[in-house]
Amino acid sequence: MYLSKIKLWNFRKFGSEKFDIKKPNLVLEFNRNLNLIIGENDSGKTAIIDAIKIVLKTHSYEWIRVTEDDFYKKSDRFRIELEFKDLKDEEAKFFTEWLSLEKEDEKLKPYLKVNYDVSKTDDRILPADIRAGSDEEGYPLSAEARSYLKTTYLKPLRDAESELIPKKYSRLSQILKGHEIFEDEEDNALFQEFEDFNKTIAKYFKKSNGDDQADHEGYKVKKVIDRFIEGFYDKDSKSEFRTSEANLSSVLETLELTITDIDNPGLGTLNRLFMAVELLHLNKENWPGLKLGLIEEIEAHLHPQVQMKVIDTLKDNEDIQLILTTHSPNLASKIKLENLIICTNDNAFPMGDKYTELNQENYIFLEKFLDVTKSNLFFAKGVILVEGWSEEILIPALAKKIGYDLTEYEVSVINIGNVGFKHYYRIFLRQDNPDAMGTRVAVINDLDVRKYKINKAYDKDNNSDVSKVKEKRIDYKNKCRVKKTEKEDIINKFKSVVGIDKEQTIVKPCISPEWTLEWCLFKSKYFKNILTKVLKNVHPQIFKDIANIETELAYRLIKGGSSLDKTKIANELVKVMETGKINGEEIEIDFDNKRSYKCDTISYLIEAIEYACGD
Numbered sequence: 001m002y003l004s005k006i007k008l009w010n011f012r013k014f015g016s017e018k019f020d021i022k023k024p025n026l027v028l029e030f031n032r033n034l035n036l037i038i039g040e041n042d043s044g045k046t047a048i049i050d051a052i053k054i055v056l057k058t059h060s061y062e063w064i065r066v067t068e069d070d071f072y073k074k075s076d077r078f079r080i081e082l083e084f085k086d087l088k089d090e091e092a093k094f095f096t097e098w099l100s101l102e103k104e105d106e107k108l109k110p111y112l113k114v115n116y117d118v119s120k121t122d123d124r125i126l127p128a129d130i131r132a133g134s135d136e137e138g139y140p141l142s143a144e145a146r147s148y149l150k151t152t153y154l155k156p157l158r159d160a161e162s163e164l165i166p167k168k169y170s171r172l173s174q175i176l177k178g179h180e181i182f183e184d185e186e187d188n189a190l191f192q193e194f195e196d197f198n199k200t201i202a203k204y205f206k207k208s209n210g211d212d213q214a215d216h217e218g219y220k221v222k223k224v225i226d227r228f229i230e231g232f233y234d235k236d237s238k239s240e241f242r243t244s245e246a247n248l249s250s251v252l253e254t255l256e257l258t259i260t261d262i263d264n265p266g267l268g269t270l271n272r273l274f275m276a277v278e279l280l281h282l283n284k285e286n287w288p289g290l291k292l293g294l295i296e297e298i299e300a301h302l303h304p305q306v307q308m309k310v311i312d313t314l315k316d317n318e319d320i321q322l323i324l325t326t327h328s329p330n331l332a333s334k335i336k337l338e339n340l341i342i343c344t345n346d347n348a349f350p351m352g353d354k355y356t357e358l359n360q361e362n363y364i365f366l367e368k369f370l371d372v373t374k375s376n377l378f379f380a381k382g383v384i385l386v387e388g389w390s391e392e393i394l395i396p397a398l399a400k401k402i403g404y405d406l407t408e409y410e411v412s413v414i415n416i417g418n419v420g421f422k423h424y425y426r427i428f429l430r431q432d433n434p435d436a437m438g439t440r441v442a443v444i445n446d447l448d449v450r451k452y453k454i455n456k457a458y459d460k461d462n463n464s465d466v467s468k469v470k471e472k473r474i475d476y477k478n479k480c481r482v483k484k485t486e487k488e489d490i491i492n493k494f495k496s497v498v499g500i501d502k503e504q505t506i507v508k509p510c511i512s513p514e515w516t517l518e519w520c521l522f523k524s525k526y527f528k529n530i531l532t533k534v535l536k537n538v539h540p541q542i543f544k545d546i547a548n549i550e551t552e553l554a555y556r557l558i559k560g561g562s563s564l565d566k567t568k569i570a571n572e573l574v575k576v577m578e579t580g581k582i583n584g585e586e587i588e589i590d591f592d593n594k595r596s597y598k599c600d601t602i603s604y605l606i607e608a609i610e611y612a613c614g615d
Helices: 045-056 089-098 145-147 161-162 173-177 188-203 213-232 246-253 265-283 303-313 327-333 360-369 374-379 389-401 424-428 484-498 517-524 528-538 547-558 566-579 602-611
Strands: 002-009 025-028 035-041 076-083 099-102 107-119 130-132 153-156 292-295 321-327 339-345 349-352 382-386 411-415 439-447 453-455 474-476 507-511
Touching: 002 321, 002 602, 025 173, 025 292, 025 349, 035 045, 035 303, 035 327, 035 374, 045 107, 045 292, 089 107, 089 145, 153 265, 153 439, 173 246, 173 265, 173 507, 265 292, 265 303, 303 327, 321 327, 327 349, 327 374, 349 528, 360 424, 374 411, 382 389, 382 424, 382 602, 389 411, 389 517, 389 566, 424 439, 439 602, 453 547, 507 602, 517 528, 517 547, 517 566, 528 547, 528 566
Parallel strands: 035 321, 035 339, 153 292, 292 321, 382 411, 382 439, 439 507
Antiparallel strands: 002 025, 002 076, 076 107, 099 107, 107 130, 339 349, 453 474
């Protein structure tokens, strides 16, 4: 049995002005094993966890109640509906009168639909039952049936140290008491050992009939106490020493848990230890109920490498279901994309192949190449996909220069290292409604139509006669003049190749009007002078002749590889934009006239920045 679906009506941020039972405000399907919910703050991650917890309650018997804040805005009713599938016979028998049937693979299979429908008046919240059944109303679930639907829950700010020390009603004792080996107190071996130990203690404090000095030590203490007891009570009253009450709960409350050979463990160690103990509930062999763990901010107090170890361990558990929340790109990059759920735009979006425009090839690619840095795109409101380091370095600085701080706008620049954009932007396109996620994705791509061609007869790398004039190494290609209609054809071809559906509106291709990024900068009225000086700084021997800059740059762009240090050039350009100086000389980049720079060769970069920032 696993939680397959949740539906919410007017619960917290998931709501609308009109309550319509046929139109839930959130419908979210879960994987039967691992689910990792990610998203920015206040995107609804905790609301989803709390909705499950309110209906099912937890093994830790937390005090959970409905408050005014659980109702969407000024609504007077909310509803939570949970659906459970794959019930085995030994699980289904506890819910016989509440089960529904559905046809699957030509067979009728049972499923359980549970709902919690709560209303309020102006002055109070009305009591409501947890109900189940195939119809909208359902019938109240019995206390016994509900006990088989409890979840294991770990809150975000876990006080692991407090929960693991010996004390009355300690969390450790509650967890252990819930395990099957502690169900029968009389037959439990630990309890028997404890009773025998109590007898040993009692013997230690009794008057010795022999010469055993140890018995005399204990009796000396007891004799003084008994003298006062006889005076305080009566002459037949005696004291008795024992470790605690003679019951299993008291025994378990004396236990403390720590890690072998670690003195004074820190928060990270204790947090992992606490999670391991809580997950004991989900690994009971003969437990016929739900095995569902809810963990908020699983990365709390954990080092990034430790986060990886924890998620690796959890994703290998096939017999339990986990629903986790996180703000960690480390964890988002570590698990399969199919296990992710992205909360954004007042909705939640599973990343499985039933929902996205990603195909099997895309999933295989992303599982291999979606690293921690690229996983930032899951947490962004806007994304700029670029094909190389130069764009990644240059764009944030350029954005600031024109008045857009990408950090403030929560925009991520993702360098994919190639032109395989389709593997990334398809993450944000949905099968049922391509634009549903609303994340703005700008794709920056070079036009890649060369202005020059290599004249091999004069190329010094292929001709031993190095005395030839190097201007003759390349020839200008008149046919490379890109007309407007040709550019539109290239953009349409780009859309076709990378598979951008013309009907969607959230993925925007931004194609350079000239050959490459460096060529656009060289042709820009804002950057030509600066780039020329930067080129001479980065490659002083190559670009020492100012008159030969264009043809030399073209030659180096055609040759590619290490012939031009594009990354260093981009870094130097950023320094100029940040300091306003180059070689000690004051230099001004005037972006005051938007109409002017939008007609410039860097216009496609500006277009991508403005679009990703929502302008």
